[in-house]
Structure formats: C-alpha cells, structure tokens
Amino acid sequence: MVYGSLHFITFDGTKYCFMALGEFVILRLSSSTGSNVFTLQGQMDKLYTNTGKRIDVPVVVRMAAFHQSFGKIEWRCSDKDNGLKVFVDDTEVFVTVVVYLSEKNFAVRCPSMDKCAVVYDGGLHVVVWRKDSYRQLEATMEVPQTFYNRTLGLVGLWSSSGADDFLMSNPGPESLLFSSPPRVNMPPIVTGPVVIQAKVSSRVSVQIVAQDPNNDPITYSLLSPWPVGASIGESGSLTWMPLSTMPVQLTIKVSDTLKASSFFTPILRVCSCLNGGTCLQESVIENHLQGKFQVLGCLCPKGFSGKFCGNVTDVCRGRPCFPEVPCQSRSQPGEFTCGECPDNTFPNGRVGYKCFERMCSPPFPFPCHKDAECQSIKSDYSCRCKQGFTGDGLNCTIDECAAFMTCQNAKYDCKNKPGSFECVCRYQNSKDREGCYNLFNVSVLWRTNKGDGLKQLDDILKSGFTNKFYNISRREGETASQGGAEEFWVAVSSDTPHWYIRDYLSRVSNYCDIKAVEVDDLDECKAREVMCVYPALCSNTYGSYRCVCNGSTDVEESQSIMAVGLGIGIPLLLLLLLTVLACFCCRKKTVTGLPHSSPDYLQNPPPFNFFDPSLQYMTHSSPRIIDNVTPRHRLR
Template sequence: MQSINGEEQLVIGGDLNGHVGSALDGYPRNHGGQGYGTRNDEGNRALDFAEAHDLVLANTFFKKRPSHLITYASGGRSTQIDYWLVKRDKLKTVTNTKVIPSDNIAPQHRILVMDIKMDIGQRHRPPTTGQQRIKWWRMKECKDQLRVAFNQIDVNTNRPANAIWEDLAGQLCTAATEALGLTKPGKHFIDKQIWWWNEEVQLAVKEKKLAFKKWRQTLTDLDYQHYRNCKSAAKRVVAAVKLAQYDQLYVELDTPEDVDPFRYCCQSGDNRLCSLYHQRRPINRCTYYRPPFFAFLIGDPHVTTLDNAAYTFNGLGEYTVLEAFGENITFTMQARTAIAGVIGVSKATSFVAIVAQENGSAKVEWILKNNITIILVDGDVANITDSRVYFNKTSVWRSENSSITASFPSGISVNVTASYGALNFITMLPESFINMTQGLLGVFNKDPTDDFRAANGTVLPFNGTDVPSESRIYYEFGVTWQITANTSLFSYNTSDGESWHTYNNNTFVPLFYEDLINQTSPERLAFVNASCGGQKDCIFDVLSTNDTNFGMATKNSAGDFGSQGQALQNFPPNITTGGRLFTSLNQTVSVQINAKDPNNDTIVFSMATNSSGLTVTPDGNLTWSPRSSKPAFDVVSASDGKASSALLLNLTLCNCSAHSTCLYNQTTLSMNSSDGSSFQVAGCLCDPGYAGAYCTDDYNACVDSPCHPGVTCTDQPAPSLGFSCGPCPVGLTGNRQQVFR
C-alpha cells in the first residue's frame, strides 16, 4: 500500500469477512454511517486498515434500502461483508454503490457494484500557432511601408458594390502581406505575455535572434562571437528588468496599490512571486492586522460616521458625503437624494444616486431605478457580474445579495445595495486616512465630538453622546456640504434637459423627528413603535413617509450593516506558536499550539492535512505520528467563529537508521504544497562503520582496495572500520598490504 503513488486511483473490492455495521462510531473519516447491521471485531479490523491508509468504505456512504446493502444471505441471516474501498480524497469520484439482489454469482453472495468516474487522461499536445495570418501587430513599426503599399491600390469603381468591396479587400490584404509579412502556421506557440516583459526586453531578445540567424547562415567565428555577445546582453537586460519589477512589487505589496495581490502572485505560476507574497503578507500571523474603518448611510438618510456618530439628515439635493486626502490621493464621494416613499409627497428624502472617484482612476456611479441599481463607469452603463471587472485601477463586482462594490486603488471601497426606494451603502477606509477626511461622514480621527464640521470649518458642538437636534444638524452642518454645478461628479442626461439644477431644490424644508413625534397621536406612535421593535430610524421613516414597508427596509438594512460592522471590527486569532515540527519515523511528537484573540473570543483549532498521522484537538494539542515516509502537509487553523488565521506547518521527517544521528538542519529533500506548508527529509550522520543515505549499509573498508593486488580483502562487520588481508602470494612476504620478494 505504501508503494502506491498518491496520484494513482486505488480501488479495492472484495469479501472482507467483517461487519462494519450502520454506525460510524470512532471512524468518521472512513465510515459513511449508511451501513447494515452491527459491527464485530473483524469489522473493526477492516476499519483500522482503512484508517491507516486513509481509505473509505464507499458502500457505507450511500443511503439504500436493506436489499441494496445486504451482500450475503444464508439460513435466514443477512449481513454486509463485501465492500468497495477507495482513497478518501477520491470519494467524490464515486457516484453510486448498490447490491443487485437478483443476480447472484454464488448461492449466498450477491453482486456489489460501484459507479466511479475515472479520468483516463489525454496525451498532452503542446500548443501551436493557428492558421497563417497577416502580422497586423507590426503596423506601427512598418507604417511607412504600409502607406506606400496602400497608395498603389487601384480599384475600378464602375462595378456593383459587392465586386468593388471584394476587389478592395483583396488588394488591401495583398498590400498588407507584402509590408507586414505572414505568420508561420503549426509552430510551437510561445506565450510572451510575461508579467515583467517590456519593450527593452523585446528589443534585446530580437537582436539576439537576428544574430543567431545570421551566424547559422554564415557559420563564421565573427558572427558566432557577435551572437554570444547579444545573448549575454539579452540575459543582462532580462535580469535587470526582472530585478526592477521585483523591487517595485516589494513596494506595492506594502501599499494598497494592488487590489488583488494574491491573484497576481500565487496564481501566476511563478513560485518566487508566491513566496514573496507570503513573505510580505504572511498567513501565519495576524499581529499586524488592522480592520478597515467603516461608515454607512441607510433609508431616509440615516448616517453613521466613520467615528460612529449616528444622525439623520433630510436634505434634498446633491451633497459631498466624503472627501479623503492622502499622499498623492484625492477621493471624492457624492450622493443625491429624492423625496422618500412611493407617493413622493412626504417631507423626507432618501438616497437615490451615488458617485465616487479617486484621482487617476475610473468614476463609478450607482443610480436607483425601479429598485434596481444601474452602474455607470465614466458615464457609460456597465454590466457588472460576480466576477471582478477592472476599470483603470478600480475593480467593480456584484455580490450574492445583489449589492455592488467598487474598490479603489487607495484601499477605499464602497458597497451599495438597493432596498425599497433607497440606496443603502457602506464605505470602508484604511487607517491611513485618519485626520484626512471631511463631509457628511465626518472627520475620521476616532473622536466623534468634531464629526459635525461644516464645509466652512465651523464645528457644531457635540459631547459624543447627545446628538444635536436634527434642525441644527440640517442648517448648521448638512446643507453646507451641498455641491455646486462646478464641483458635481454626476453624469447628467443633457439631451433630456437634465442638469445640476434638476436635482437641487434649495426651497425644500424637511419635517424633523421632533416635529413628527409631536404631530403623531399616542396610539399611532405605539403601533409604529411595536412594528419597528423600537428601532428609531424605522420609526422615523414610517412616520415621515407613511409607508411601513419603507421603515422595515430601513430596519433590515440597519441590522445587516450592523452585522457587517461587527464582523469587520473582529480581529482574527493571532497564532503565537511556530510551525516547525521534526520527528523520526514511527515516533510521535506533540506540541501545544497557542493563540490569542484580541476580542477574547473562544478559539477552536482545526486542520487540513493529507496525512492520517497528523491530528489536532480543538484546544490546540498537535500530534504527529508518521508511520511512513510519505510527504505530509498540514495547515492548522485557529477560528473564533467569525474569522480565522492559519499556521503553515514546516514538517521535517528523519528516516535514519538506529546507527546514525538525524541532521534536521541539513535536509536531503524539500517539497512545498500549494497551500504554503512544506515537508523535508532530514539528513543522516552515520555512526562509524555504517554508510548509505539512511545509514543502513555496512561500511565496506575494502572499497579502496587497501590490500596488495592479488591479496584478498575481507571487510570487518560494523561498527568496526577495519579489514583483513589474505595470505601473500606464493614466493612473496610482507604485511599483506605491502609485499616484498
């Protein structure tokens, strides 16, 4: 079993003469819990065998009626003793198992069948270039030749249009072929779209190829030396360019410039890039993790600032929600409001459009239309799916709940959801923008008392607990952030007469919460309060719009965003134990994995491994008991139920004999898994008298022929390093190593 390659498909079937029963007690990885009868000792031995080799009994994983489980029936007794065994990681290839009661191959035994999908593989054919075609990509470098060729085209126009077009197309292709050349079909395809490839490398490689062709034609020493010089120069250029790109990558991995570094580094096929990614953003530790800071706006505009101050602002028009400034960074987000409710006559408003842009990147707009979010990118409608789409350094994608998120190069992201007549959105900022923001989301400095800073710099007094009245917030803070026609980022449909003036009504005065409460009867207020469960924003929206559905949508959004905020503020556990383990074959090593949770949540440990010899308890007791020299890989996870961190194990196995010392720092084999964990085999320092890779061989002291030629050499058994020489040849004397006449 141990000699079978891990990539091979292993299938074992037959009469194991044991009852594994219907319960999976003690063998959750090997028994599917869908067996028959009661387990006996022979069944335990079968399950022990399966556990030792990480196999599963496939016909215990499919729920069947008893007649499709019983494999042996005699004398009124029915049992299940025939099984199919496959490797656990191949269980997904098994689609069905069952007994066919009517087709007996013996008086008592019944046929047990299994349906399995097996990839027989196909011979890999290296990709080749397609059919012959014109090298249109050379148009820029050959524009002069192409211009001359096109000027020589002469088309007779005194013919039908189809004939003129066919003649013109034919002459264009002929001229382009002469000027640009044709590709050679059927050649091995070489993809040169390498992440570090640039024009400098291309020119150096091209010069080397031209020099090689010339040398092959002339075969002179001078041309050969020129080719060697070009080849060396190309190598130097490639090395310099790659080094510069790696240096730039080091910088980008320490900044939010790259919106998806893992995809570029660890899915590029370049192991060095992936190692660099894990070096700069190690998965083993969460010590330096800092959650993003967030603010959200929902319903009949209820705002929670970046410093967690909550207020309501019912302005009608377009306003600056957030302006963020950093080193060479300017981010602006603006929002548009409209009369809230389906009737459109209430004295309250809701968000119906949002626009955000960072300098040097795309402008993204979210427009509410019939409770559906329309996305504009740089003024044009964009179709957004669940896959990230990149627009000039900005990525946009749709989530499962139909919310649409835009992530900007600075690390700022905006997530927008349409909900019953309003756009609700949550904005997340990195900690680097502290003291760098202004607008309706306040001054981000972890101090809510100065969040109500007007556009002119004056601050509405706030003690951090008792929010100012809505009327003061409206007049002294909110309306000061109304944008102008010159500062607006919104796209207007000018063909329909739409402009900034269409959406900005300076005569509108909202109905404030205090007035709503005073104008509402106690009975109505009690009913609304019960419907909203006491949630203030919901109560306000129901009273201001006279629409219970609108208020409930606000309540649900507040709950969803609150949950998102709690999840964002949760720190994952920080694993403080190192990930290196080493032991010898058939020995056991244990280590306690320790982790700290900044939120004091309960930590539970688990693991993902390919070895049955590796286990971890929920409280972090890790044990490694290797029973074979098969490479083992393992990732230990520490979870607080909301977030997790991982410890990539570095396992070193010693397979040396008892006549040696393990050299754990001098490995003879090293392997890396795709998950980042690694496995090594330790070197062996042999005791005197022993040799071989694992010190299992007796050192042969006669290997260097220490005896005189013609004299027999006999090696002495280990641990001796000695040898003995046979008698001297006839007529000669000596010590058998040196012989004299």
C-alpha cells in the first residue's frame, strides 16, 4: 500500500517512508520462469494543493500499470476538478461511476469520480484514488497467492520475512510514464499493437501505430536480427510469416527526422495447429524470451490429439464398444468397428457399439399397445393384451358391455367402441324426435277455464322434474274421457314412468287449480301419429313404439321392408290384411279423441324392473311446503 507523503506498507507488513522524487517501480510480478508479467510504476513529485500552493513533501502524482497480456492503464489527477483522469493504452477515457471497460479477462471500474480500479483475471487488482483537496494519489494492491516470492519494487518481496524487502532493481530502470519536457525533442511513442498473432506458414500483416510528441515525421525499421520472413514498410506496415514455433524476437525501431528513436517489442503469439485443429487464442502453452514469444494451444478435431494435433488418436483406447466386445481401429481418424454383441444381447443400430437385452425397454420405443404386456425374446418381442382386454397386443380394447348394468335402463342397448362404449336407445320414436325418452298422454281438467293451460302445466312439470322433463305439446282438437279436459303430450326421461307424473300432479292439484288429471302411455299406433312403411306393422311399446315385420323384426329402412315383402310374396300380404281386419272387429275399447292405453297394467306390465335403482325416483319439490306440510320422501 502507498499513501500520504510518502508512506509504504510492504507485503510482509514493513512500514517505511520514502523521500525521493522521480519515477520508481512500486510493484513488479514475475512468472515461474522469471519473465516480467506485471509492472506498476509511480511518479513522485512535490505536493500541490488544488489552489496551486506547493508543499515541500514527496507524494505520488501519477501511476501506470502494464500487464504483458492486456496493455497499459494510467491514473492522473484531473486539472478541472477533484476527480481522476484514466488512460487505457495512452487513450484518455471518460470517467463515470460505472464499469467503463469490460474486456475478456480484465475490467476497469470507477466506483466514484475520484477512485478507479483495474481488475485482472486471476485475482490481481489495483485500486487508485485521489486525496481530497490535493494533487496526490494513493493506492492499494492485491496479488494472488501464485505470485508468492515473485514480487519486487517499493512494496518489497513477498516472502513472509521483512529482511529481504529492499533489493536493487534487476533489470535496469524503465519508464511507463512518458513526460514531455518543454523545448526538448521527444522520440516517437509506439501505441500498438501490443500482441501480434500468427500461424505457422501463414502470412500475417499488421499496422504498427506510433505518434511523435513533436509531430515530426516518423520512419519504421526492424532491429537486427529480425525473424526470417519479417519486413516493415516506411508507413509501418509489418508483414511476417513464421516458419515454425522456434522462439524469435521482433523489435521495431521508430525514429523521427531528428534521429530520436523508440524501440518497441510486441508479444508474438504463434499457432501451429495441424490436421484441421483450431487455435485457442487465449491458451498459452509455451512462454519464451520473457513472455515476448508465446505458443498457443490447439483444439483438435475428432481422431487427432497432441500439443499441435499431430497424433492420430487410437479411439479403441477409450473402449468405445460394449464391454467384452472387441474394438478394431480403422485407417480413417476417429473411425472404428466393434465385434458382435455377446449372447442373449442384440445391437440397436451400430453393431457391437451398444448391446441390449430387452426390446421392450428403453431406448427402444414400446412396441405394443398401451393396454398390452410386452415380452422380449432375443432380438424379437411378443405382445399380449392385459387381462380384461381383447386384441392382438398391437390393438387392445375392453368390452365394457360385458359388465352387468353398463347401460342401466332397459330402453338402451350397449354398443362397444375401442376404449369406450355407448348406450344406444333401443327404440327410436321418430326421425324428427331423436333420442331415447318416454312420451305420455296427460289429460288435465282445470277448476277454472285456463287460457294458458300449456304454459302453466309446463311450469308445474319443470318445477317438479327439472332435468327429467324434456318438453310438452298440446294435442289440438282432442278431448279426454272427462269432459272439458285439455290433452297434452309430455316427453320425459326414459327412466320416468307415467305414474310418477300422475302422482306428482295429484299432489299439487290443490295448489295449481287442477280438478282432475289422467296420465297414461300414448299408443302412437292407435292414434295414427306414426306411419310404418308397408308391410311393416306398428307395435306400441311403453313410452314409444316400433315398426316390425313378421311380428318380431325391427325395421328401420324402407329398403329392408321392401326386401321382406318381395321374399314373402302376395299370399302373406293377404294373410296380414285379414289379421288386421280381425283385430279391428274384435277390439273391445272404442277410441274417442286421442286414445289412452288401458290404465290396468296388470295384463300388460311395463318392460322394466320395478326394483331398478333408476326407478327409485324422488320428486324435486312440492307445493305442500306453502301450507307448512312437510312432503313425504319415499321410494316409489
């Protein structure tokens, strides 16, 4: 650390004062081979306040750091304010309270206008700040452990012993802080490039950049001995084609017209990758001539190895084949062949590279149906549907219709589908009334004449049956057995028998102005509401109807009926007509208006089981609640 006027603290903790003026090396870091890696210099001068008053004590007024890989950073006191001036490779940068420069492996950061730090890859960093009201710099340095016993300068040798902190400089004095004394001719200053990268047997051209403080004309030349194949023009255009990775040094002499000269030795980084290898620009594998000649590493393509990718890789050394399978290298780099897979195993793609025991397991896709079991057999497999499913193992399905009560109502047939089933209505009412439902005839005699009887009955049934009630329609021009009654057709769900409706309407009759009600099955055949295609006959069913031929066969299409008629012939048709006439003459009930089925169902019971859970129906609401009479909920 350096602070005050003028105090130092070495790496080993020694504190001392330094009372000299001039330019001095504060810190130098060396590599394991002794070459210079990093140098920090400081210029000591007398102290001046911001008002220009001089105080006869030494302080640091300028500092500069040079890293062999990243170039030069310089700190100065600003002439305009109490801040700092920062130069990167001798180019001034604007100081703001942000990270100014962030390059690969190093960055410059200014946490305030009077404090800036440079941070290098690996942990090395230098922090420089300006003391308030003075043209004076102070600094701290942090060095990684890798430079233990490799430090020189005014901060001493880092060795955990203060006895060896003060050593004479070796090599001789050098300067990173260039000054321009008045009325003195100054030599040209070379600003770059600091690093020249080249490939063996490949020509590289770079422009050497220099400037003269006195604005004198500049000439360029190479200092002997220069590398074979190197040349430089008068304008500073340098060309070079390295022939090998043997260390060479390239020194450029820059002169002005008054014979003042500067010497510049850039870092030469040479790459010699073979067989299509890629140069790693930041990977230095060899360092020569105190870091002035560096050899870069290579990223080798498949099949090659070595420092410069010159060796053909024996891929079989990595045992790429399946265990216990022999490997044979081929003439092409990176190519090999494997032997056969062991017994009871088989390959997937490349022979012997990967061997598997089961085709039913990953990485193979599952070959069977998701509802099947797979069994591996050497390099084959077999599929069998799981219990309860049927099929060939590649396509499996389950017959849900085989289960008891899949479709719980007798009006439905169960139709099996792949992976599912469908309950299909056994009897379709008509083509314009798709669905499966019961259609009943309801006769209502109102106590008073109702002009809106249809709407009132619709509201009553919606309130009592909710989703069990489908629709209602009026049968115009018809009268019931009781004089003055209105006739309605009521469609309800197939699990709702007619006495549910009759019971409900009887219970609510006192509250809904109903005098009498009669509900029975609608005989669509007698009412001639449907017409079956000849010669099919209409057969009434509970809540619906169907068209049959020969008394048993359901008929849906006219083509089927025509085929039956042609097959039976004229004699059967005459016999059928005689049967219809006999039934008409022998019937006991006279149909007046829209006929009702006989209310006595003991002779022809409904086609479903009274103990079916779907028939254990409970009405949704009852108007008896108005009179504080709790409705009786019981199974019917």
